Amino acid sequence: MDTIAVVLAGGVGTRLYPASSRERPKQFLALDGERSLLSRTVERVEPLADATYVLTRPEYADLVPDHAPDAEVLVEPAGRDTGPALVYAAHRVRDEVGECVLLNLPSDHRVGDGFADPAERALRAARETGKLVTLGVEPDRPATGYGYIKPGTDRGDYFDVAGFFEKPSTEAAERYVYDGFLWNAGVFAWTPEALLDEARRSDLAPLVESLDAGQPERGFRLVEPVSVDYAILEGCANAAVVPADVEWDDLGAWDALARVGDPDAAGNVVAGNALTVDAEDCVIATDEGSHVSVVGVEGLTVAAYDGRVLVVPTEDAQRVREVVARLEAEEE
Template sequence: MDTVALLLAGGTGTRLYPASRSDRPKQFLTLDGERSLLRRTADRVGFADHVYVATREAYADRVRDIVPEAGVLVEPAAKDTGPALAYATHRIREQVGSCTVLCLPSDHRVDGDFEPTARTALAAARDGFLATVGVEPTRPATGYGYIEPGAAHDGYREVAAFHEKPDADTARRYVERGWLWNAGMFAWAPDAFLAAARDGPLAPLVDALDAGDPERGFAAVESVSVDYSVMEATDQAAVVPADFDWDDLGSWDALARVRDTDADGNAVLGDALAIDTADSVLASDDKHVTAIGVENLVVAAYDDRVLVVPRGESQRVRDAVRELRETDLF
């Protein structure tokens, strides 16, 4: 049975504004090296028989340039990961036939040997499960969902429950109980996933895809995550513990976790000078940034935009983007 790697590259990465913009989404950035995050993800799945990238029309040509070996699936509309994965999985079944699909965000950082964990997830998919990858927490993070593991199988466990992003006290309890971060990586057989999707809010889309009318299907469903629309509802979910280090690079404070820092704990991307500055993130494109006498701050300067935010409140960048979108300034 062939293995298909499906990379999701249709999002914008709003919390990394202003480096990430509507015309320059996060997956095309090179935040932790010379290769873009999308190219790094594609390189990670060299063991797959086929590689596909699901994206939106505005990004399709850029995706083809970065991952020329991949088939590009253009989503009829941007409606979150539920519709995107239903559409892409259906198209892959049409084009490849019987297979297992490994679904990966294209903007995550992975250190270590990814393939063994991926192959275990694909084995769980061949056993009939909808598999997800769970990461052992390194801190009680409030920005991730958590997975409560259940009954054990060979190399993976059934999912007892999914838990939404918690507050700080609840996150500490989850970590103490040995629960895992939900990394948003999945594996399934197309028939199993589409059958589960038909039992929830994606049913009109799956019906329309079967009828060859994806535009009608996308118009009939709301934006919804695959976690809510499929994974949290199915009784066939399994979790594979990750055997690698992981970060989703979802916000500016993550940069300090993936780049070397100076003696004062500052992470620098681009040209910057830090004087009496500690535990800060200084990032820019072709501009120079100088920070004096500050700590725990993010200063990001890209294009004609400058972002300044306390490092501990990096998640709030999405609030600014929401307002900027209302005035077409994102």
């Protein structure tokens, strides 16, 4: 049974405005190095897979070969979040490859050493049991921006899933970490048939029926945007989790650079062209054509790309999506 990697590269990454935009989403950026996040992800999974597919939207399809030249490009009819995307990928890969096991993962996460071992255990569990298997990262802090998984019965290589819990309050996150819950990293292993069988019992059933009939565009019109967690996993009795003790960050917002970057003596993380004077614990990011000077401030994120500048307290980095929503409303 072949192993096929499916790398999701259709998101926009609005919380990393102005670096990430609809024209240049974050997976094609090199936020913490010289190579793009997509390129690093494909390199990470290629040793584990017999083939790699990159799933993306039509408007990004031409960008993929520059970052993943050896990968096949799958183009979903429209952006509908990870639920429809992963169902579409499973159906397409099954038709092209036949019987296989899929390793599905986002293109825009930062993952440290040690990923291969838990990924291989997840693939083995999916192959041998027919379960929908997720990687659960062992948390190093009570993060409120991630979903959590409660492990159930220990089955050796994996645990049954006792529950999925969405982004919690600070108090709940502290309790989850104390009780041994795991972060939901959005990395999944399953056979195409296992996922499609569960999808047929969910709100994504019209999509599966349309795909069976050779009408993917119709199927995407019939379903609402929904994550695979909400659509399938949370109501599934056939889910399993493999713990992964690896450094991991979803690089979802600017505060992630403060966690994964290389700070100077004053705690500033700089990616680009910048000058700091009496500044502490700031995140500064620019494109090649911009220069930022930061003087006498603390705890700010300053990002300058394409003539647009963002200034926000780093602790409020999640609110950047509000800026994008306002800007999009003004353009309509």
